[in-house]
Amino acid sequence: MTAESDRATEPDRVRAPNIRDVARVAGVSYQTVSRVLNDSPSIRPATLARVRAAIDELGYRPNQAARALVTSRSRTIGVLSAQSAHYGPSTSIAAIELAAREAGYRLTITNIASSEYASIKSGLDYLMSQSIEALIVVAPQVRVFEALDDLQVAVPFVTLEATGLNRAHSLWVDQVQGARLATRHLIELGHTEITHLSGPQDWIEAEARMQGFLRELGDADLRTRAPILGDWTAHFGYYAGLELLRYRDFTAVFAGNDQMALGFMHACRDSGLSVPDDISVVGFDDIPEAAHFAPPLTTVRQNFAEIGRRAVALLLGELRGETELSHDPVQAELVVRQSTARAR
Template sequence: MSETDIPDAVGKAPSIRDVARLAGVSYQTVSRVINNSPQLRPETAARVRDAIAELKFVPNQAARALATSRTRLIGVLGPRTTTHGVSAMVQAVESAARSAGYRLTLTNLGTSAPDDVRASIDHLMQQSIEGLIAVAPQTRVVPILDEMKLPVPVRIVSSTGPAASAAVVNDQVAGARAAVRHLVELGHSRILHIAGPRDWIEADHRMRGYLAEMDAQDLTPRPPVLGDWTAQFGFEAGVELLRTEDATAVFAGNDHMALGFMHAVRAIGRSVPEDVSVVGFDDVPEAAHLWPPLTTVRQDFAGIGRRAVWDLLADLGVSHDGETMPEPDHLRLIVRSSTAPPRR
């Protein structure tokens, strides 16, 4: 490499033409390497990558978008309340997208009001996204997405429900039924359910699972209590319920509400599972380290996020070179020490 080939201004970033000169190829060839074109000899591609590494060249995304008419940008629509599951799925979406050469732009809903939902979607569309992933959407989001008929592919990370053909599905009803069935098999019949927010699809399906399994077991369900996913709500609901209800078991709509409920049990001088058995949902990392360790329903959040990106890229015509994407793990009941047979 001669002195004239070296970017001459101190602090000036190397350009695609600098890479081309160092590799002895045209700048169009460098562009093809950057965009992972298969129409290059391996030795040519390797030479270009060596030049990129030597010059520490970073492709300009805006310039690439202008040159290719592709932004390589995926929009992510998140809920107004971020839970462990949502965070884990978004992290997996970002990792999978980055591996495929795509970037994310994320917006969270201010409210679930239709105008706010449409405004959030419009905000993402104005950034020229190539596809949209809706993570754990509120109930109103799905029909609005259908109604807007967006000109880009859409994937919904959710439980079974409307627009299932575009959804990455995890059967929340089946997971909830497994949780209730476990309690029934231990001998419980007076089982309460602390549900998630009314407008969340996941909360609705977990509540349906509770009601369906209680009915299948010929047991009378108690009216579910609608919560907000937080440990504070679980605690406050627990203090009230334990004063007025004679239940021997509780199925909480997520692990954080289960944690709050267990705090309430201890606060009034009772114990888990001796006086009340508790089951959560999600298997957050802390669940195994609570006292007692929490029985819960495990979800493969990372697998769901990766699958959503995989399917969206397929919709965009991105080749997976014959690879097959494994399906996310099914929901699994993880039995720990927070459940036991009721006292006789």
Template sequence: MTVNSEPTPSSAGQPPARSRSANIRDVAKAAGVSHQTVSRVINGHPSLRESTRQRVLDAMEALQFRPNRAARSLVTSRSGMIGVLVTNGTYFGPASTRAAIESAASTAGYLVDTATLTSLEETAFKEALGRLVDHAVEGLIVLAPQEATLRQLVHLPVKLPMVTVHSTSAADDHGLSVDQVAGARLATRHLLELGHRSIAHVAGPDGWVESKERIRGFRTEMANWGLDSSRIVTGDWTSDSGFRIGQELLAADPPTAVFSSNDQMALGLTHACGDRGLRVPEDISIVGFDDVPDARHFAPPLTTVRQDFDELGRRCVAHLLTQLGVPVQSAPRTVVPELIVRQSAASPR
């Protein structure tokens, strides 16, 4: 008699059980050590034989085991996370520095958690900072170079290792920056050495550290040459404001040269000159600040001051890691800018 047997679960056409990822106990078994030893290897414990450490690392590689960051933070009480507090907006300088910070942090084995300030009010500052603290960041980089933000840092409700990105003050142990004063003096001196004596400065908005420092550099260099530095007009970093200011400056008694506090406003100035029938640099010279990627393609290519944002970002991370006890190579707190000479400035007629 033939008996029709029911298929067992294993033969009923069901897919095989999905293989799981290796865990710390699998690594321990493969390496012939305890799981505590594997944990010590993951967290860089110094009191381990090199042969044991290598055996564990080989097992991790063979099993394609990757330590879970959250689990590791429970063991070490360190999150491997850096908090970055940034100002709202898409300004070239802060955006470039932020990208450099993320790259340098990744190289050092850290993740970056970013909180954006929706305004400069104290409430917005505390909310953004609170979110970073809730995410257990180990340290903080403040990339919000407005004076109002920097004042609030004095009254931080929490104490974290911290780096601020702004012009260096002798009384500030946290600050790193590009030397804005030196950069403004380079731009102004270049125009003076070309023979200009009637120079206007288009400044950035009030309340920004960079605006204030570039004004100071412009005035300092003009004073060294015994010249008046009162012709300063305030913009808002946009090319639209540069265009509007250019129309005002050129309406009556135009200067022979303009130092713009950023390249975008310099672009607007160049547009305004064209509308007035003035040629750059034959009739009026223009120098910018930042060296945005498009500056070399302005018409004419823009002479400007280059800030090394990549280097600034690397130094921010290095100084923060030093405060966290991570051995890194020390670096100066101030990045020195350089003048990039192109075709937008020439001797006055």
């Protein structure tokens, strides 16, 4: 027997199933299978069920590139990200990917090197070259959104940002409300001298949390202190804490994120102070490790996964031509643990 005949009799199981295999098992034409894959509304429920059962039985996976050629649709959502390595953005992107995959879409992600205009334009040009049908922007610096306004994005898009100023395109967790919850918690515990460790000045979230902090103090007629501008890191929280604790003219700290809160609590320990007996500390984000800080951290929880899911739902609704789409903010939640106590 020749090598050619060996190959000719090689079992079919080594070949990936195709659309005609699905049609054979389901007892329909391959054109019917194609209509099911393209979400045609004309398919009868019983036929739809048979085709889907055959797809599951065979483990058939459609060739997305081939489908794009036939339908002129890429079924691809682009994600423009600035900080995908951080907990919040990475969690949102994971939820975006899952929701997109469940809807039959795939993601193309590009991380911009900086918030400079040229970098943003380059990232956006790359995504558009991939024939994306919609865009999600996970890049919380002010200049990113200024550049997007100037570049006039040609596909449906949604931005995950904290202000909600552009309600037609934005989806956000209410950062101001979250910061007010954190500050009010400290005030209700009797703290009247509260310091805020803020994030970087050009980050939208940092500005929103700072505004929430200042508004809550103002409504309570308490003295406001100039927030300390940081960089989101535990390293900054530690060294800022060492400097602030030299004077110790406050009894509580609201940190702009959990990492800075962690660094500040480290500074308290190194200064011989107890959290929360001497100083109460509140963070923001509720990263998975926050419950295991020493002591466990009181913080503001953001539902990053819900934001990701809702971003995909909004875009898919817009692609379907729906007009009643909800852009209501996702509410933040105060999680009280053991890093806060009544003021002495």
